[in-house]
Amino acid sequence: MKKLPKRKQNRLQGYDYSRNGAYFVTICTKNREELFWKPNIVGAAFCRPKEEPCHPQLSEYGIIVENEIISLSAIYRNIFIDKYVIMPNHTHMIIIIDNYDVLDNGRQNTAPTVSRIINQWKRAISIKIGFSPWQKSFHDRIIRDESEYRKITNYIDNNPVQWEKDCFYEKH
Numbered sequence: 001m002k003k004l005p006k007r008k009q010n011r012l013q014g015y016d017y018s019r020n021g022a023y024f025v026t027i028c029t030k031n032r033e034e035l036f037w038k039p040n041i042v043g044a045a046f047c048r049p050k051e052e053p054c055h056p057q058l059s060e061y062g063i064i065v066e067n068e069i070i071s072l073s074a075i076y077r078n079i080f081i082d083k084y085v086i087m088p089n090h091t092h093m094i095i096i097i098d099n100y101d102v103l104d105n106g107r108q109n110t111a112p113t114v115s116r117i118i119n120q121w122k123r124a125i126s127i128k129i130g131f132s133p134w135q136k137s138f139h140d141r142i143i144r145d146e147s148e149y150r151k152i153t154n155y156i157d158n159n160p161v162q163w164e165k166d167c168f169y170e171k172h
Contacts, residue, residue: 015142017113022082022143023095024152025118028135034088035133036062056160062086064128068121069093075120078111085156092156094143114140 017023029035038057058066069084069091080096099111112120118138126132143149 017115017140018097018099018111020097020099020111022149023097023114024141024143025093025095025114026090026139027093027118027122028090028138029133030135032089033133035059036065036086036091037088056086056088058086061129061133064125065091068125068128071124072117072121076112076117079117083153083156085159087159092159094149094152094156 036059038059056062065086069081069086072095073080078097078099080098082094082096084091084093095114095117097111097114122132122134126134141152143152
């Protein structure tokens with residue numbers, strides 16, 4: 001019997017992912033299928049040099065993804081999407097959890113975990129699209145300081161223009 005490869009742990013062991021902080025999250029489509037931009041769009045072809053940040057033309061599915069990103073702050077009182085970009089086959093977000101002084105009927109209201117937020121977000125999109133476009137799980141990084149935050153926001157802002165150099169880009 002062939003032994004299956006052991007799946008790598010995605011989360012930092014022992015870390016409380018409902019803690020206040022900033023989290024950089026990347027969620028990919030299943031098989032890196034390009035679903036979220038209109039067909040035949042290439043980074044440099046649709047971004048003018050002085051336009052910052054560049055906003056790609058989203059497909060019908062990409063618009064659904066964007067609407068669900070925007071709705072996250074309305075669903076969770078203590079969750080903010082500080083920055084995001086929707087790429088053809090993946091999405092990047094910076095999720096801010098700010099659980100200070102959130103009271104519900106006089107008691108502390110705890111924030112959901114990053115995993116719960118992303119899993120519910122993916123499920124809502126899958127229901128609206130009519131199928132699950134997502135690969136299993138997602139990648140996250142706990143943003144630890146201002147310098148790291150600036151590097152990540154710069155990466156998000158420039159990701160569409162750099163699409164053909166992106167690690168998720170597949171030549172057609």
